[in-house]
Amino acid sequence: xxxxxxxxxxxxxxxxxxxxxxxxxxxxxxxxxxxxxxxxxxxxxxxxxxxxxxxxxxxxxxxxxxxxxxxxxxxxxxxxxxxxxxxxxxxxxxxxxxxxxxxxxxxxxxxxxxx
Amino acid sequence: xxxxxxxxxxxxxxxxxxxxxxxxxxxxxxxxxxxxxxxxxxxxxxxxxxxxxxxxxxxxxxxxxxxxxxxxxxxxxxxxxxxxxxxxxxxxxxxxxxxxxxxxxxxxxxxxxxx
Numbered sequence: 001x002x003x004x005x006x007x008x009x010x011x012x013x014x015x016x017x018x019x020x021x022x023x024x025x026x027x028x029x030x031x032x033x034x035x036x037x038x039x040x041x042x043x044x045x046x047x048x049x050x051x052x053x054x055x056x057x058x059x060x061x062x063x064x065x066x067x068x069x070x071x072x073x074x075x076x077x078x079x080x081x082x083x084x085x086x087x088x089x090x091x092x093x094x095x096x097x098x099x100x101x102x103x104x105x106x107x108x109x110x111x112x113x114x115x
Numbered sequence: 116x117x118x119x120x121x122x123x124x125x126x127x128x129x130x131x132x133x134x135x136x137x138x139x140x141x142x143x144x145x146x147x148x149x150x151x152x153x154x155x156x157x158x159x160x161x162x163x164x165x166x167x168x169x170x171x172x173x174x175x176x177x178x179x180x181x182x183x184x185x186x187x188x189x190x191x192x193x194x195x196x197x198x199x200x201x202x203x204x205x206x207x208x209x210x211x212x213x214x215x216x217x218x219x220x221x222x223x224x225x226x227x228x229x230x
Contacts (some may be wrong), residue, residue, distance in 0.1 A: 068140045090158050102206055106158035
């Protein structure tokens, strides 16, 4: 079974803090993703990585950065947390694009509250 | 990606089959039908996907009509733990770059399994 593990399920941080969300996958997937999910807004892509040290901005990259130093690990960084970044963050992974590689697998989610 | 239409909610008795319909009348030839579910406060869970043929795995069966304009997800013996929001999504196998990571989760169907 594919396993995508997010390091923290629930976090509370203060405005202005630097926040790290860690994600590890155990299926040797090339692609990894960070999303946030908010009521009424659905799933929004923040960043996408298709290889080690490679990244592409998604729809809402402002206020976020990412790091992928190893294939299995993809980190989301909030440089200076703000209250509008309170959300559920979802990490996901998949094989390279292709007919059998389109399935995206998600982690359990990290609930971040910024106060 | 093509738009999908699902009923807002459905009920099912425990132990019975749950049949969840989805309309995707504008689906194109290179688009797959995917099903995910999301239990409250957790990340989306992949269930099954298909292109033309019916598919079955350990979780569910997917029946796609011959014209591919609609499909049905079947949970053969629903349990209380199957209570969740079920999302039907169509995705292209040709999407590139960050388009690949875009997942449009509609409103989904709230399935309630009762004793």
